[in-house]
Amino acid sequence: MAETHTVQPGDRAIAYLTLTPSAAVLLLLVAVPTITVIGISLQDVGFGEMSGPWIGLENFAWALTSRTFWTALKNTFVWVFGSVSLEMMLGLGLALLLNRTFALRGVARAIILAPYLIPTVVAVLVWRYMFHDIVGILNYMLMSVGLISKPMVWLASTSTAMLSVIIVGVWKFFPFVVIALLGILQSIPQEQYEAAEIDGASAFQQFWRITLPHILPVFLLTALLRTIWTFHKFEIIYLLTGGGPLDSTTTLPILVYIKGFADFELGRAAAIALITFFILVVLLAVYFGFMKRAEARQ
Amino acid sequence: MRIGMRIRSIAAGALLAGLMSGTASAQQVVRFLHNETDPPSIAFFNNAIKAFEAENPGVKIEMEAISTDGRLQKVMSSITTKTMPDLFKLLPEERFEFARKGYLVELDDVLKSIGEQDYVPGALVKVSGKTYDLPYTLGNFSVFWNRADLLKAKGLETPKNWDELKSAAAALTAGDQFGFVFPAGKNRMTSVYLSQMIWAAGGTYFDKDLNVTFNNPGTVKALQFLKDMAKFSPPGISSYSYSEMINSYLTGKIGLDIYAPRLAANAFSNAPDVFAKTNGAPVPAGPSGVGVKFVNSNSFAVASAAVGAKNIEGAKKFLQYLITGDRLRDFSMTAYPHLVPPLKSVQDKVVEAGAKELGGRQELARLAFDTSNSLDFDSEAGAVVKDGKVVKSGVINPYIGSIVARGIPAAVVQRVVLEGEDPAKAAAWGHDQMKRVVDELKKN
Known part of the structure; x- marks a missing residue:
């Protein structure tokens, strides 16, 4: 028989006492910067300053009526949707492959993790050379197999720059999806597949009826997490294109940087950062809603 | 007896700690920020810092090298948080605004000590008649x-x-x-x-x-x-x-x-x-x-106490040491003939020292050093x-x-x-x- 414990009056005090230090640290690390950014977003803060005249919601009004902001928002969604959808498809395919038994499976798993382990700066520099219009290996390979007749301008054209940064983003982060999905794939009881085979189910039917329902919660959670992380990704795009050419790869985090450190308009940068924060909060709400539903189902 | 010994050892420890902290505070730290990140330049700065510290035992130089693209952001953040390095790389287009806002200290005394007449024409730019930065090289893009x-x-x-x-x-x-x-x-x-x-x-x-x-x-x-x-x-x-x-x-x-x-x-x-x-x-x-050539001065400036500089005099002393004499010649040789020395007296020395570089093609250095x-x-x-x-x-x-x-x-x-x-x-x-x-x- 399980023991029961009634909450005593002193328990609550001890709970608060033990929670206080971590709550104070959290407050310091999260609340103070957030409040500071909110404060800056309501002021006209310029070069080398931390405060300026109060202007209310003017910075937000500017952001929501500025063509640059909407271009950046559109670019952010293209970047996020393009990256995450490709990461998920590639990650799922490779996780299914790595879940099978074959020689050197361990080595293959280790190799697939490599992009995730390489520092972003190093990876981006290598990719910059691979994309190079004169000596880039990517053009050389595509021309060798006859897919293109002349070198492609990967990073210097408004029509291909976003595709190029998405390629690098997908290459860098698909291993995370592989790790997440491989874990859940390995937990599916083998007997279910054996029974399905006896019943004459095809490979696709086995995937659709057994694999997918099992991995779906993890698949969706991984997709949500990758969406949130990709949304505020900065360094890959900044190092590859700086947001250009023109503003074809300027996403919201890049725009925050440009406004803050190139245009020296910290108030506007803070307003854009807060709008980005708001969008991420909505995504997080979706994430927590999903978590709650998944827990209730269990 | 034991308690007495313990008290004595605690007192001795405290005294030692006090002495050590006194030594630490007696040493002046000069923070130095620049964007010359190529290995020969870093080697040069390390050697120059070592030699300067040996000649000035009370001063320690803390160097931070940052990429050209990230320099302004670093400077901006440091100004905002009032943690500016004492000595730092300044771009010409920042000069006026930084001086006007009180981020820089005047360097007329350093200039006087070096000798204004030794600078090539156009190398020095003053703000309201005052010198706020001194060049260590001229960048000729043309x-x-x-x-x-x-x-x-x-x-x-x-x-x-x-x-x-x-x-x-x-x-x-x-x-x-x-x-x-x-x-x-x-x-x-x-x-x-x-x-x-x-x-x-x-x-x-x-x-x-x-x-x-x-x-x-x-x-x-x-x-x-x-x-x-x-x-x-x-x-x-x-x-x-x-x-x-x-x-x-x-x-x-x-x-x-x-x-x-x-x-x-x-x-x-x-x-x-x-x-x-x-x-x-x-x-x-x-x-x-x-x-028309694009030639700009690459300068160092000394930050003011208003933006967090702690050791202005030490920074001035190190600045003069770094941008004159053999150090200027040695620095200019780290990427010969790219780094054009702003001091006339050093330009000849660099051309002379570079005779063996670039397969003896001194005409390239003369071309590079022509900033007219x-x-x-x-x-x-x-x-x-x-x-x-x-x-x-x-x-x-x-x-x-x-x-x-x-x-x-x-x-x-x-x-x-x-x-x-x-x-x-x-x-x-x-x-x-x-x-x-x-x-x-x-x-x-």
């Missing part, structure tokens, strides 16, 4: 590097003006060979490049009364020239910056390249075949009749070309730094080169953008 073998094969002379340059670039472009290269990326190098073209075409960003004059015939001619030259340049120039101006040339696929002398230094080390076939020449003349007929961002306001010479108005421009930092000139180039916009329309767009920024700055 040497005309050309493949003598390719020109000869086509029966062409070294181009001396824009028309000849365009014809030669066209003749040298075939298949995967490109006659010309220039930067059209979203970066500062593109703004630098466009500027020298505008000046060579007789235009300026500002007049001497500091009104924006960007939309002028010179700018339109410069943009049209770049638009034409894009046909003879690699297709990826819209992402090119500093490094691509060298790296693309070193592939051997570029015929003509107007860039800094670092190109020769890198070619000598990394592509000797290309170097052997490369000649240096004065930059071809633009429609104004002069090939040059302008930079803060001295271009109201400059004119008269009788084949650049005449400065003497007005220091406090606004152009904000325009360049915002990347407006680079954006103008991208509109023309990438989007094919009419140069006159792009010039008008750039003018409006610049005027908006300047009007805002003038209000404050």
Whole structure:
């Protein structure tokens, strides 16, 4: 028989006492910067300053009526949707492959993790050379197999720059999806597949009826997490294109940087950062809603 | 007895700790920020710091080297949080604004000690008659590097003006060979490049009364020239910056390249075949009749206590040590002949010391060290070309730094080169953008 414990009056005090230090640290690390950014977003803060005249919601009004902001928002969604959808498809395919038994499976798993382990700066520099219009290996390979007749301008054209940064983003982060999905794939009881085979189910039917329902919660959670992380990704795009050419790869985090450190308009940068924060909060709400539903189902 | 011993050992420990902390506080720490991150420069600074610390036992130099692209952000954050390094790299376009806002300390005493007359003309720029930064090298972005073998094969002379340059670039472009290269990326190098073209075409960003004059015939001619030259340049120039101006040339696929002398230094080390076939020449003349060079001072400044500097006197002492005598010569040799010493007395020493470098081709150093007929961002306001010479108005421009930092000139180039916009329309767009920024700055 399980023991029961009634909450005593002193328990609550001890709970608060033990929670206080971590709550104070959290407050310091999260609340103070957030409040500071909110404060800056309501002021006209310029070069080398931390405060300026109060202007209310003017910075937000500017952001929501500025063509640059909407271009950046559109670019952010293209970047996020393009990256995450490709990461998920590639990650799922490779996780299914790595879940099978074959020689050197361990080595293959280790190799697939490599992009995730390489520092972003190093990876981006290598990719910059691979994309190079004169000596880039990517053009050389595509021309060798006859897919293109002349070198492609990967990073210097408004029509291909976003595709190029998405390629690098997908290459860098698909291993995370592989790790997440491989874990859940390995937990599916083998007997279910054996029974399905006896019943004459095809490979696709086995995937659709057994694999997918099992991995779906993890698949969706991984997709949500990758969406949130990709949304505020900065360094890959900044190092590859700086947001250009023109503003074809300027996403919201890049725009925050440009406004803050190139245009020296910290108030506007803070307003854009807060709008980005708001969008991420909505995504997080979706994430927590999903978590709650998944827990209730269990 | 035991308790007594314990008390004595605690007291001795406390005394020792006190003495140690006293020693630490007696040592003055000078924080030093720069963006010369290539290995030879780092080795030079490490050696200079070691020697300085040996000569000045009470001073410790803490060096921080940061990339060129990240320097301004680092400086901005440090100013905002009042944690500025005592000694730091300052760009010319930051000089006026930083001095006006009280971020810098005057360096007239250091200048007096070095000797003002030893600086090459134009190397020193003062704000309201006071010196706030001292140069350690001049950056000359305008040497005309050309493949003598390719020109000869086509029966062409070294181009001396824009028309000849365009014809030669066209003749040298075939298949995967490109006659010309220039930067059209979203970066500062593109703004630098466009500027020298505008000046060579007789235009300026500002007049001497500091009104924006960007939309002028010179700018339109410069943009049209770049638009034409894009046909003879690699297709990826819209992402090119500093490094691509060298790296693309070193592939051997570029015929003509107007860039800094670092190109020769890198070619000598990394592509000797290309170097052997490369000649240096004065930059071809633009429609104004002069090939105006972009030459800017790379300076160090000492931050003021108002932005967090802690050891101003130590920083001044180290500054003077670093930018004079053998240190200036040794630093200039780290990328010979790219780093042009601003002191006349040191220039000769560098040319002498560099006799064995670049296969003995001293003419390249003399070409690199020729900083005549040059302008930079803060001295271009109201400059004119008269009788084949650049005449400065003497007005220091406090606004152009904000325009360049915002990347407006680079954006103008991208509109023309990438989007094919009419140069006159792009010039008008750039003018409006610049005027908006300047009007805002003038209000404050």
